[in-house]
Amino acid sequence: MNLIIWLVVGGLVGWIASMIMRTDAQQGVILNVVVGIIGALLGGWLLAPMFGTGTINSNDFSLPGLLVSLLGAVILLAIVNLVRRGRVR
Numbered sequence: 001m002n003l004i005i006w007l008v009v010g011g012l013v014g015w016i017a018s019m020i021m022r023t024d025a026q027q028g029v030i031l032n033v034v035v036g037i038i039g040a041l042l043g044g045w046l047l048a049p050m051f052g053t054g055t056i057n058s059n060d061f062s063l064p065g066l067l068v069s070l071l072g073a074v075i076l077l078a079i080v081n082l083v084r085r086g087r088v089r
Contacts, residue, residue, distance in 0.1 A: 007037075009036070010037040010040065010056060010069075011029065011032050013035075013056065014027075014032035014036030014037075015032045015036070016070060016073075017036070017074045021077040021081065023081070035073050035076060036056075037056075038073075039072040039073025039075070039076040039077075040056045040068075040073065043055050043072020043075070044069075047068045055069045
């Protein structure tokens with residue numbers, strides 16, 4: 001059951017991040033889930049120690065944990081846009 005919640009919340013985080021970065025038209029549901037989960041890993045590695053919170057990958061479904069996961073997903077999409085197009089949207 002934890003895996004299903006993890007996938008759903010990862011998909012929502014990835015979808016919100018793609019809306020923020022204006023890449024939603026290029027992504028499908030599967031890519032939103034991947035962006036959300038990998039972004040949460042990135043956020044947990046880079047941002048969680050600074051903010052003193054966990055991410056959705058560490059089963060921290062609090063508001064700060066969701067925000068750190070969202071910031072990680074936005075950073076991931078910015079890096080992908082930078083590599084793909086040479087600029088951040």
